[in-house]
Amino acid sequence: MLNYIIRRLLQGLVVMLIVSFATFGLMHLAPGSPIDLMLGEAGRVTDEQIASIERQWGLDRPFHEQYIIWLGNVLQGDLGESVVRRGVPVLDMVSEAAWVTIQLNTLAIALAVGVSLPVGVLAATWRYSRFDYASMVGATLGVALPNFWLGLMLIILFTATLGILPGSGWGSWQQMILPVIVMAVENTAIFARMMRSSTIEVMTQDYVQVAKAKGLAQIPIILRHVVRNSLLPVISVIGWRIAFILSGTIVVETVFGVPGLGRLFITSVDRLDYQVMQGIVLLFAVVVVIGNLLTDLTYAYIDPRIRLS
């Protein structure tokens, strides 16, 4: 196990280095230096003034030196300052928005798990029943529904027509309902499908047959012997889906005007606020790498077959 942990940690470290380099390089490709953006409307600026700012910000140094300085700053928690909102540290903007995104997605994942697990288990237990058929049709549809369109449809129904739920903002529980539902739909569909197929697989195992043969009733068999084992693949999928969840949050937060990381990202893209974009993309990637690492380690801890192969 120790060997596996060390190997995975080293891999994670290498991946994070590549990720940080790619993020920095990507923003470097962007047209127009931050100075142009800052001074764009300020009128006439002499070349000496530009040169002095470049020196101050280290923009006159070679690329690799800039990268190392930037990486050093990032490791100390300094993500730079927003170019558009002058003087506001990116870290402050990002952490404020991150709290909202964490709330939204924790609620959405809880909802998805809460709905999909029982649906998946019941669909597997009553295989080929009407319930099974209906829930799997629902799951197939749930994967195909684009979240931004579903969001618009719910706004038309609950905000514009019925007028019972607000269609934008974040704070009151009424404002949370629609974005949380939309964020949860795709994951619910995916988890339910996985839970169903893994439950079906576990039910064919010998120990379940033994439990059946010794006369245990169906409900205790499912609760005690089946679900505990069929849960494994679903738990790991949650970890591996973090990247997709973050992609989803960008769109859903924009549709519902939720002041989280996703919307901050889109507004900074619109304003070409590269420092903020860079900070958010880096944060996203780090969260994904750490999330995947933790998932792999948990999985290896629970299932020895992984770490030994």
Next chain:
Amino acid sequence: MSKSPDEKSTQSSAVQSGSDDLAGFERAQRSEFRRAWRRFTRYKPGLVALVFIALLIVLALFPGFFAPYDPTEIHSGMRGASPSAEHLIGNDHLGRDLLSRVIFGARTALVVAITATIITSIVGLTIGTVAGYYGSWVDSLLSRIIDAVMAFPLLALVIVLAAILGPSLFNVTLIIGLTFWTTYARVVRADTLSIRERDFVTAARAIGARAPRLIIRHMLPNILGPAIVLASLGIGSIIIFEAALSFLGLGVQPPAASWGRSLSDARPHITRFPHMAIAPGVMITLTVLAFNLVGDGLRDALDPRQRE
């Protein structure tokens, strides 16, 4: 993992091709195709979906023939008009005919989806086979690069690139094509790793076949099935991505028609003209659903291991 009969048949075709018996190779492939087709047709939803996609392709090839109006023509006095006899699903906020825009949007969706899928398959197959075949440090390096690309939420990566390169149909296709390949590469790598150790590869190597020939003639035919399945299942998410990008204003630029763009147009007018938001979304959902169902059918037909 037990060998299924289909696996054996592709395997024997690969061995035959090794002796340059071209006629025999083609015959074996044709019957393999026929068998796969028979397995595919057993999955009825997949068949219905295939018909839907065929109709959509016809629509995308000749949109001018089916669309009642020019999609960019502004009909005066028809701003946000509800469905009527002249404009079957109504007009948008500028007075353009929605049905025509939805029909022309099919072309955008399919062009992006198909081109990006081709790019992504080529990149994924190349990187996956090279990593799996050469192993050692090449594999480690490529695997870490795959991990690094996968660490970025795809939409964030695509948005940053679109913002940097500038939004256009060409750039959107290229960006999606060059970022979606990681899953393909991973699956292809794993398949290559396991096939590399099989007897027929060793045999071919023993006769003196070199790496490119080994990979292309002997290993690729055995990897292609799962790769095709993955590609077909990926088309749906590519369509959603193009729509999402256009919805966020970073995809296809106006006045070109795109389903995502139409939804983005509808958004500010959602309370006054809700009909604007319905048809484009229904089309995205149906198209994605259709490609997913065809993908499920292909999985049953080509990749028996992955059957649920």
